[in-house]
Amino acid sequence: MNELNFNRHRRLRQSENMRALVRETYLRKEDLIYPLFVVEGEKIRNEVSSMPGVFHVSLDYLKEEIDEIVSLGIKSIILFGVPAEKDEVGSQAYHNHGIVQEATRLVKEFYPELVVIADTCLCQYTSHGHCGVVEGGNILNDPTLDLLAKTAVSQAEAGADIIAPSNMMDGFVAAIRKGLDEAGYHDVPIMSYAVKYSSSFYGPFRDAAHSSPQFGDRRTYQMDPANRREALREAKSDIEEGADFLIVKPSLSYLDIMREVKDAFNAPLVAYNVSGEYSMIKAAALNGWVDEKEIVQEKLLSMKRAGADLIITYFAKDVAKWLS
Template structure:
């Protein structure tokens, strides 16, 4: 065949060696990309495995501090804390109590690892006895009645030392309510990372075991987004930005890579994505069965989330991936 019949540009030339592939790689991961979730419970010396999430535990405060120290040593700059109280009630009062479990955990982590960025997840689902993300009126989650309670939680978490407040409840208007409450409490420098685009997903199942937050009736489709909607995500994004969100999050990640990409193109603030519990559990199960190379697929998954446009990735893989990096 005549030489000119071959292409002048052969992409394989840049794939010939590992060093060359590393040099021209478009998307790279670093431990600083990760946010590591921790589930904190009452008691002492508690390190209880979450059966559906191999390698993840319910942790008493001192063990949560130890995990935060390990994360920091591996170059992971941030943890996001979820609290599971000893007592739950209809209004989720332990969520916004000054001495609540998550507030105590925030103080302990900040005292032990001062330069760790501690994110407080703000939602009532772990703290209510009915498992919904707000207070109930007539059997339904009452949006406006929930906002003051979320605002109280944001303030007590910020006062405990949280560096970032992350509302995940999906109540309308909650970013503005939290921003006003934080400013009035002299916490005006505390940024808000809004779960701006959070879908009503089947991928949350293992999280609900870990956080003991399964709804006692119904589901969350009345306030979380329909998985079939994309334009609505941009509407939610615009609303949260207008209300004062400093950063935004898309949740889940893998089935919503297109949404991450759209959000990234539409806004100029940092974009996070939550590599959620079901995504983690599926990968771990496949790896344990020998069906996939767990480490390789984990890194491929995380790379795909960043390639789609996420600046930050909330992931249960954080420590494992940081060790490889």
């Protein structure tokens, strides 16, 4: 055997401290963004049936939730609103006293330093469940842009630190940037859902946000999962229109896309570890089929390794506890 010449890679794997010494990728609390579903009403903290550990929270219970998030060392949240009333044009999305606007004011009152990201879309506010204005069964692009800009401005007025538009209308970043700038919010960044695929992994979220389309689907505006080059075109458009962050959604089945976007654009990249990815692991863990802690950390590390700087994940509170 002595005459063989080969590399001994195992030299750097001999102990936990040795492995830590040469570790290339790290998961930190600062990387985590926790999604919150805020609802209208009182005394509500109801678990989402398809997402164990995720809750609908009313404003009177919001401080308790935020206290826990801050105590765990999580620095950022993203707010999703579930309104009591819906209409054809999603008017509660841009109402000054809409659920996300009111939640933002409260969070900023409790913890001014916590970064509040406002999801900017219409689907959970419209009676038809689509992300834009509907006419004759068609989702109209340009009339929707005005409503998205109004929504973004109202969220910024309420104190949101970052606007995160998720609707996938053409020109949505340009319209929101123009609206924010004209309203004097030049310093409010946009975290664009630049690359958002029409995915089967969104099912539990639609249960949580009450946002399922009442007819058809979202394939005329969300991306075809078969397409790779299109993702780069979408990201390039958003950067040119003024996006400050780029989101790839979903993440686990699109790690290749994440790496290409990261390599192509010099902007912070956000992975959205979506509801279906969360629920599958939760279900398997509850059945004793997988080690939840180990598999979640491996999964999130894969997103960091693929280029993600930040991760939106429903596991954020769990991971923060494991990292402590």
